Amino acid sequence: ACCKLSIEIPISTTEAMQTLNASLANGGPDGSYTLQSTAEGTLGFGDLRPFKTGVDFIGQVHHMTSGPKHYVDTIDFTITAAKTGSVVKAFSISLIGGALGDNGQNYKNIKMAMDGAFKSNGYKLSHVDDSCPEPESPLMM
Numbered sequence: 001a002c003c004k005l006s007i008e009i010p011i012s013t014t015e016a017m018q019t020l021n022a023s024l025a026n027g028g029p030d031g032s033y034t035l036q037s038t039a040e041g042t043l044g045f046g047d048l049r050p051f052k053t054g055v056d057f058i059g060q061v062h063h064m065t066s067g068p069k070h071y072v073d074t075i076d077f078t079i080t081a082a083k084t085g086s087v088v089k090a091f092s093i094s095l096i097g098g099a100l101g102d103n104g105q106n107y108k109n110i111k112m113a114m115d116g117a118f119k120s121n122g123y124k125l126s127h128v129d130d131s132c133p134e135p136e137s138p139l140m141m
Helices: 013-025 105-118
Strands: 002-009 034-035 045-047 058-062 070-081 085-094 124-127
Touching: 002 045, 002 105, 013 034, 013 058, 013 085, 034 124, 045 124, 058 105, 070 105, 085 105
Parallel strands: none
Antiparallel strands: 002 085, 002 124, 034 058, 045 058, 058 070, 070 085
16 A cells, blocks of 8 residues: 655745654654665755755655554655745555555555644645545544
8 A cells, every 4th residue: 555645835845854854753753753764875864956856855764553563664755845835745655565455554654744744834735646545534643
C-alpha cells in the first residue's frame, strides 16, 4: 500500500525543511519516526539547490507502526519553492509485501508528520492521485 500527497506551506523551503527535519529528528509526534541517511551524506534531508534541479530539498524517514505487529514504512519527501511558500510532496509506502490495503496507515504517516511540523503554520493538503483516500475511521487519525 502507498500514499502520495502534496502539501502547501506558507514558509520558505529552507524553513520547511528545517522545521520538518527538527520535528522528526526525535521520533516525531508519536516517537516512531527515524531519519534516514541521504545520498548527500546528511541525515533526514539533503540540499539539492546546488544542482539546480527545481527541487530544493529531498528527504526520507522510516515510521514504525503501532499495534500488535510493528511494520516499517518509508516516507520520501521533496520540497520545492512556490509562489505562496513551499510545496512538500510526500510519498509513504509499506515495506511489507502483501500490504494492498493498509486501513489508512500511509496517509496517517504523512498527515501525522505534517501536523507535528506545520500545524502552527497552517498548511493545505491535496491528494495527488487516488493512492490514498482519507481513512474512514477517526481512530486512524
